[in-house]
Amino acid sequence: MKKSIGKKTILYPTPVLVIGTYDSARRANVMTASWGGICCSNPPCVAVSLRKATYSYGNIVERQAFTVNIPSEAYLGKADYFGIVSGRNEDKFAVSGLTPVKGDFVDAPYIKEFPLVLECKVIHTIEIGLHTQFIGEIIDVKVEESVMSESGLPDIEMVKPALFVPESRDYYGIGKHLGKAFSLGKPV
Amino acid sequence: MKKSIGKKTILYPTPVLVIGTYDSARRANVMTASWGGICCSNPPCVAVSLRKATYSYGNIVERQAFTVNIPSEAYLGKADYFGIVSGRNEDKFAVSGLTPVKGDFVDAPYIKEFPLVLECKVIHTIEIGLHTQFIGEIIDVKVEESVMSESGLPDIEMVKPALFVPESRDYYGIGKHLGKAFSLGKPV
Numbered sequence: 001m002k003k004s005i006g007k008k009t010i011l012y013p014t015p016v017l018v019i020g021t022y023d024s025a026r027r028a029n030v031m032t033a034s035w036g037g038i039c040c041s042n043p044p045c046v047a048v049s050l051r052k053a054t055y056s057y058g059n060i061v062e063r064q065a066f067t068v069n070i071p072s073e074a075y076l077g078k079a080d081y082f083g084i085v086s087g088r089n090e091d092k093f094a095v096s097g098l099t100p101v102k103g104d105f106v107d108a109p110y111i112k113e114f115p116l117v118l119e120c121k122v123i124h125t126i127e128i129g130l131h132t133q134f135i136g137e138i139i140d141v142k143v144e145e146s147v148m149s150e151s152g153l154p155d156i157e158m159v160k161p162a163l164f165v166p167e168s169r170d171y172y173g174i175g176k177h178l179g180k181a182f183s184l185g186k187p188v
Numbered sequence: 189m190k191k192s193i194g195k196k197t198i199l200y201p202t203p204v205l206v207i208g209t210y211d212s213a214r215r216a217n218v219m220t221a222s223w224g225g226i227c228c229s230n231p232p233c234v235a236v237s238l239r240k241a242t243y244s245y246g247n248i249v250e251r252q253a254f255t256v257n258i259p260s261e262a263y264l265g266k267a268d269y270f271g272i273v274s275g276r277n278e279d280k281f282a283v284s285g286l287t288p289v290k291g292d293f294v295d296a297p298y299i300k301e302f303p304l305v306l307e308c309k310v311i312h313t314i315e316i317g318l319h320t321q322f323i324g325e326i327i328d329v330k331v332e333e334s335v336m337s338e339s340g341l342p343d344i345e346m347v348k349p350a351l352f353v354p355e356s357r358d359y360y361g362i363g364k365h366l367g368k369a370f371s372l373g374k375p376v
Binding site for chain 1: 189190191192193194195196197198199200201202203205222223224225226227228229230231232233234235237239256258261264265266267268269270271272273283292300304305306311312314316317318319321323325326327328329330331332333336337339340341342343344347349350351352353354355356357358359360361362363364365366367368369370371372373374375
């Protein structure tokens with residue numbers, strides 16, 4: 001039996017995305033967001049939604065670029081910190097001890113220590129309500145060689161990303177392998 | 189050391205979203221998508237991206253409504269099947285044995301057996317490229333009572349959702365609890 005719980009932003013899983021930007025003084029900033037996901041295969045695009053009140057919002061509007069940095073479990077505490085304080089008041093790279101690196105293709109910094117990084121150029125900006133959605137074309141994906149499989153792709157079991165649970169505000173890790181997509185449910 | 193692997197749609201985790209729609213003959217259809225996520229807190233909105241070639245695309249354009257159904261691990265095979273065949277050629281509800289239920293608030297069906305369901309009304313349609321993004325306002329969230337915690341919210345450990353790994357096309361389950369958000373990284 002189903003119970004209605006009304007208008008809520010619940011979806012499982014949502015990601016833990018650390019968004020990298022430069023401010024007008026070219027200071028690197030990062031913030032954590034869970035409202036986002038891949039939104040197009042060609043051109044490859046990722047969507048991230050930020051509140052206008054965030055420091056990163058103004059940075060993206062000005063630079064039209066951002067990075068998406070995926071923390072491993074080991075960096076989850078840093079990622080959580082990036083979602084608590086504002087870059088308007090604090091140099092989050094300095095406090096966290098992590099290292100900003102200028103993107104090779106876009107005007108935004110990525111986090112050297114994180115295993116998986118997307119460099120993105122804004123191609124659409126959609127005003128939705130409290131959040132503004134930025135659609136970024138993925139210009140490059142960067143993978144730490146230590147988490148790369150023989151196929152040349154990142155291995156999710158080595159990346160060890162986290163997921164965020166809306167409303168209850170919990171973080172979880174990745175569990176066991178459940179099967180291959182486009183195969184598990186193939187009619188026989 | 190990071191290695192560039194080019195323009196790819198890689199993000200961890202991406203969700204397994206089963207999208208429910210009615211066609212012009214009012215036949216219920218479902219398809220599986222992993223390009224999507226929450227995109228606004230107020231109004232609460234979810235974004236899902238579909239290719240124009242899908243049967244569901246035309247249904248959403250016509251009805252301006254869809255549901256998002258989250259499969260538990262037990263239903264992952266059915267969800268995978270929904271992503272392999274087209275509703276243009278096959279009645280996926282009949283083949284899968286699952287039950288379509290008319291949404292209470294929108295002109296779209298949800299899956300009775302799935303633990304978590306969102307009823308959505310389209311408020312924006314964004315042409316990106318191969319995929320079109322539909323932004324749906326979440327009009328209602330429905331939770332199977334058996335996966336509801338005492339707080340009245342769904343419990344992710346009981347819902348047991350799956351996640352999709354782009355490129356390698358694997359499914360994974362949810363792992364262990366890693367901590368509380370907005371707390372784990374709080375400066376002391």
